[in-house]
Amino acid sequence: MKRCGLVIRVSTDRQARNKEGSLKNQLQRLGKHIEYKNVVCGENWTESGKYILKGVSGKDSFRSPEFARLFSDIQLGKVNTVICTALDRICRSVKDFLNFFEILNKYDVEFVCLKQNYDTTSSQGKLFITIMMALAEFEREQTSERNKEATLARAERGLWNGGHLLGYDLDPVRKGSLIINEREKYIVQFAFKKYLECGSLLATVRTMNNHGYRTKSYTSRRDKVHPPRNFVRSSLKHILMNYAYIGKKEINKKKKYLEQDKLKKHEQYRIVPAVWDPIIDEETFVKVQHLLKENNATKHNVAKKIRHTYILNSGLLGCDKCGHEMEGTCGTSRTGDTYYYYRCKNKDCRFKLPADQLERIVLELIQKIVVNEGTAEEIIKSANEHFIEELPQLKQQKKMLEKELVDVKNYADGIMKKWVTVTSEDSNSILREKLDELAKRRMQIEEGIRSLAMAIDEIKCDLLKKDEIVEALNNFLEVFHTSKPYQQKDLIRLVLQKVLISDEIIKIALYGKYPDAGLFNETVSAVCNEKKFAQTSTWLPRLDSNQRLDG
Numbered sequence: 001m002k003r004c005g006l007v008i009r010v011s012t013d014r015q016a017r018n019k020e021g022s023l024k025n026q027l028q029r030l031g032k033h034i035e036y037k038n039v040v041c042g043e044n045w046t047e048s049g050k051y052i053l054k055g056v057s058g059k060d061s062f063r064s065p066e067f068a069r070l071f072s073d074i075q076l077g078k079v080n081t082v083i084c085t086a087l088d089r090i091c092r093s094v095k096d097f098l099n100f101f102e103i104l105n106k107y108d109v110e111f112v113c114l115k116q117n118y119d120t121t122s123s124q125g126k127l128f129i130t131i132m133m134a135l136a137e138f139e140r141e142q143t144s145e146r147n148k149e150a151t152l153a154r155a156e157r158g159l160w161n162g163g164h165l166l167g168y169d170l171d172p173v174r175k176g177s178l179i180i181n182e183r184e185k186y187i188v189q190f191a192f193k194k195y196l197e198c199g200s201l202l203a204t205v206r207t208m209n210n211h212g213y214r215t216k217s218y219t220s221r222r223d224k225v226h227p228p229r230n231f232v233r234s235s236l237k238h239i240l241m242n243y244a245y246i247g248k249k250e251i252n253k254k255k256k257y258l259e260q261d262k263l264k265k266h267e268q269y270r271i272v273p274a275v276w277d278p279i280i281d282e283e284t285f286v287k288v289q290h291l292l293k294e295n296n297a298t299k300h301n302v303a304k305k306i307r308h309t310y311i312l313n314s315g316l317l318g319c320d321k322c323g324h325e326m327e328g329t330c331g332t333s334r335t336g337d338t339y340y341y342y343r344c345k346n347k348d349c350r351f352k353l354p355a356d357q358l359e360r361i362v363l364e365l366i367q368k369i370v371v372n373e374g375t376a377e378e379i380i381k382s383a384n385e386h387f388i389e390e391l392p393q394l395k396q397q398k399k400m401l402e403k404e405l406v407d408v409k410n411y412a413d414g415i416m417k418k419w420v421t422v423t424s425e426d427s428n429s430i431l432r433e434k435l436d437e438l439a440k441r442r443m444q445i446e447e448g449i450r451s452l453a454m455a456i457d458e459i460k461c462d463l464l465k466k467d468e469i470v471e472a473l474n475n476f477l478e479v480f481h482t483s484k485p486y487q488q489k490d491l492i493r494l495v496l497q498k499v500l501i502s503d504e505i506i507k508i509a510l511y512g513k514y515p516d517a518g519l520f521n522e523t524v525s526a527v528c529n530e531k532k533f534a535q536t537s538t539w540l541p542r543l544d545s546n547q548r549l550d551g
Helices: 013-017 022-039 065-075 094-106 123-156 182-198 201-210 233-240 282-298 355-371 373-421 425-462 466-481 485-494
Strands: 002-009 045-053 081-084 110-113 168-170 178-180 248-251 270-273 317-319 326-332 338-344 352-354 496-501 505-510 521-524 533-537
Touching: 002 022, 002 065, 013 022, 022 045, 022 081, 045 065, 065 094, 094 110, 123 248, 182 201, 182 233, 182 282, 201 233, 233 282, 317 326, 338 355, 352 355, 355 466, 355 496, 355 505, 373 425, 466 485, 485 496
Parallel strands: 002 045, 002 081, 081 110, 317 496, 505 533
Antiparallel strands: 168 178, 248 270, 326 338, 338 352, 496 505, 521 533
16 A cells, blocks of 8 residues: 655745645645546555645755654655655755655655656666756756845845835835834834933843833734844844945845955945935934944943943952952942942952052052062062073983983894894894884984973073063053053953952062062052052063962
């Protein structure tokens, strides 16, 4: 008995919505064929299931849910014969069609096509199938190219190529144009106005949702209803960056950030006038784009006045009293004055210091290395001592390996001399094994010597030079004082690794290889609360260390 699975497909939603269209015609023809086999031929054919692909492209049919259901029924034995009206109803890809036939052959499933008659058991039949599917694939690719060209040509003329946009409705009279939706228009205008006021996407989203504004509701071509939803960051940003609201059309938007000179002319990104009226004036749109760009670059809301930039935040500052991290915060006095300070995160400690004074002291300590030659020399000398301490041991190891290498070579030469006088095969075999062992050992020793030599050269190169260190710190300070606050926060991390602070002492750790290198103490006057502080610098400004102040 033939348990038949009927596969029918149309490529577009318009075809799928037509109740008297292609889907019904295909199903009717397949039903007539089963009836013919039963009545005229006297065979036993029965319909086991319909697999209807509505609005599915031929390049995607093999990965559709309906085909997954078909393959599942084949595995379960519910279907042993697949019927379709034409090969291109299955798919329009040679690769997918050959994979489809592999599955049919694996489960001994027959395949019947009403339009093309062939025998898949012969090599000629498989060749015919391959050629037919190649033609179907070629036809699909040609159709795709024509659609792309038509879409590009419409875009060049400023026409709308589909989709739904808040603030506009599709013009039922002029195809490819939009008409302003007066109710939604004010939502869009409010979004632009509010973002310019507060400079925050999230704040604008909250305000719009609190006002009851929602995204556009519409019904898709597949009759799927998209209800209005709350605004989120991405949906708001899509509105704020959409050139359609100023009556313009973007072409090749996906290639906007590519190098335009390397693209073909028709592939280059460009903006053309659209055929619909704008909702937002161009001056407002440009201001919004500038604000979005500035906020993204600075990681800060430039529409708001910066009260204080805590350059020691995010792990740079620690409390030396309890060992916890400190963070920047602020408070307001009874007179309305705002005070900025760093406070320990430990609730049992809550040690705090004025932010501006502490930051000034840290920069002064870095400056001291630049202006005080004695301080710089002392730190660099102490740090270099750690490098130099390693050299004798490494040189001794290298010398020992070089001696061992000479011994191995001499031993091998001795074996080679004995080989000349040996005549038995057993003795030759033993000598050969010895030579192989010596060769391996020689390679190991030579590799060790090379590694030690590289380590010695690296240490010699790593020896710090006062002029280079001072120049690097001097350049840092010069750039730091001329940078914007958000840039200073990033710059300080290039040289400063940790600051520990207590009632009486401040410890500064610049980047370097050894945490205990270059110690020096100095009393710092006129710091927080008029107390005396001793400062300790324990690092040189190097970028190759992951060690912290506590080791």
